[in-house]
Amino acid sequence: MSRSNPRVLSTLERAGGFASAQEVYKLMQREGEKIGLTTVYRSLQSLLSDRIVDVLRRDDGEAIYRLCGSTHHHHLVCKGCGDTVEIEGGAIEKWARTMAEEFGYRDVGHTAEIFGLCPKC
Amino acid sequence: MSRSNPRVLSTLERAGGFASAQEVYKLMQREGEKIGLTTVYRSLQSLLSDRIVDVLRRDDGEAIYRLCGSTHHHHLVCKGCGDTVEIEGGAIEKWARTMAEEFGYRDVGHTAEIFGLCPKC
DNA sequence: CGCAAAATTGATAATGATTATCATTATCAG
DNA sequence: CTGATAATGATAATCATTATCAATTTTGCG
Numbered sequence: 225m226s227r228s229n230p231r232v233l234s235t236l237e238r239a240g241g242f243a244s245a246q247e248v249y250k251l252m253q254r255e256g257e258k259i260g261l262t263t264v265y266r267s268l269q270s271l272l273s274d275r276i277v278d279v280l281r282r283d284d285g286e287a288i289y290r291l292c293g294s295t296h297h298h299h300l301v302c303k304g305c306g307d308t309v310e311i312e313g314g315a316i317e318k319w320a321r322t323m324a325e326e327f328g329y330r331d332v333g334h335t336a337e338i339f340g341l342c343p344k345c
Numbered sequence: 346m347s348r349s350n351p352r353v354l355s356t357l358e359r360a361g362g363f364a365s366a367q368e369v370y371k372l373m374q375r376e377g378e379k380i381g382l383t384t385v386y387r388s389l390q391s392l393l394s395d396r397i398v399d400v401l402r403r404d405d406g407e408a409i410y411r412l413c414g415s416t417h418h419h420h421l422v423c424k425g426c427g428d429t430v431e432i433e434g435g436a437i438e439k440w441a442r443t444m445a446e447e448f449g450y451r452d453v454g455h456t457a458e459i460f461g462l463c464p465k466c
Numbered sequence: 467c468g469c470a471a472a473a474t475t476g477a478t479a480a481t482g483a484t485t486a487t488c489a490t491t492a493t494c495a496g
Numbered sequence: 497c498t499g500a501t502a503a504t505g506a507t508a509a510t511c512a513t514t515a516t517c518a519a520t521t522t523t524g525c526g
Contacts, residue, residue: 227474246512260476265513285406285483286512300448311444319436320459327421327430332461338441340453348503367483381505386484406512407483 231257232267233276241297241310242280242288280335302342311338349395352378353388357398363409363429401429401458423463432459 235248235257243251249264268289271277277289298316300309316336324332356369356378364372370385389410392398399413401422419434437457445453 229474244512262476262478262514263474266475281402281406284512285402285408287406300444300450302450309448311448313440315436315440316457319434319440323421323432323459324461327432328464329421329423329459329461332459334457334459336437336455336457338444338450338453338455340445340450343449350503365483383485383505383507384503387504405482 228267228270228274228276229259229263231259232264233271236268236271236277236289237291242290244282244286244288246286248289278333280333298336298338301337301339302345349388349391349397350380350384352380353385354392354397357389357392357410358412363401363411365403365407365409367407369410419457419459422458422460423466428463428465 231252232248235252235255236243239248239251245261245265245268248268249259249261252259252264268277272279272289275292278292280288280290282288297310298313300311302308313336316334320332320334324330352373353369356373356376357364360369360372366382366386366389369389370380370382373380373385389398389400393400393410397412398410400408400410401420403409413431418431419437421430421432423429434457437455441453441455445451
């Protein structure tokens, strides 16, 4: 059997929003934690199957994880300088729920990002 | 510059639903087409940026492509069987525009997907 | 305690998709 | 034809993820 290493969960919490396995690993390294990459992957898998975290995919295919149930936000990202604003997504939540219901889907999550040019760019 | 090889598009059409680059390549090989894997990838990228196909991710992260209608839409994707429904996203368009305006962003686009378990899964 | 079985860990190698290189080939205007 | 430009594809490089397996830690029990 294999259980999740609690330090992985705690790091993911501290990371705020989404983080990939690689990012969690690097973050832990930077903070002086001694842990192997393998264990990070294993722990995230385990947290996933326990429904403690959710997984999404970045555009490049890298898997990113976040705590389930914690309120989440979306991002407004500048294509020019990469600056990011966290924004509220109430309308999206509702849209996702409505659409899922309409087609009989259960256990739904969603992704949504907006990108454009910020005032400075 | 680089344009899309028409045989790639035609193969993707013939494949029916979604197909990954690797699958399109293998399919073309099996049918005796002489084409390189690189060209398949390039063509799919090109079709993607021309909005002729759209891309999703399988659970394992592999990119899958499919012809898409010209109208802008979003997807409701089943995590179990991969089944996909195209849905209307008027609410999202509005949300994106509102948020962008609030923070002074211009030239905005967005991504949004919903995923869950379909009635059959 | 002492000790063996089971679980956990992590370095390393393997896998597999995707992307970068770069030399070759096809196309096309003048 | 001829040179320029674009397209192609074999090959190597990259990068996340997964498999291996030996070493270490934990656990249960006499």
